[in-house]
Amino acid sequence: MLYLLALVIFIAVLWNRNRLMKQNADLAGLRLRKADKYARRRLKKSEDLLKQGNDTAFYEELLGAIWGYLSDKLGIPWQRFQKNQQAQR
Numbered sequence: 001m002l003y004l005l006a007l008v009i010f011i012a013v014l015w016n017r018n019r020l021m022k023q024n025a026d027l028a029g030l031r032l033r034k035a036d037k038y039a040r041r042r043l044k045k046s047e048d049l050l051k052q053g054n055d056t057a058f059y060e061e062l063l064g065a066i067w068g069y070l071s072d073k074l075g076i077p078w079q080r081f082q083k084n085q086q087a088q089r
Helices: 002-025 027-052 055-074 078-088
Strands: none
Touching: 002 027, 027 055, 055 078
């Protein structure tokens, strides 16, 4: 019975390892899954900057969070956002 249990656990570990390797190999899917996490982190940082009274850094961090989120979700390189923003100046 223990041999059968060990075999089932071994197969489950191999299956889970292969599934995780395929997930991490998909870079576009990985960016989509992690976009929310990164955006929340940057928004938290911008909130801290606002509480400190550093308005310029707050807006820069907020803009970076928005650009990063849109870049990850839409698959558009963030440099393209910066080119458009510099052209408007």
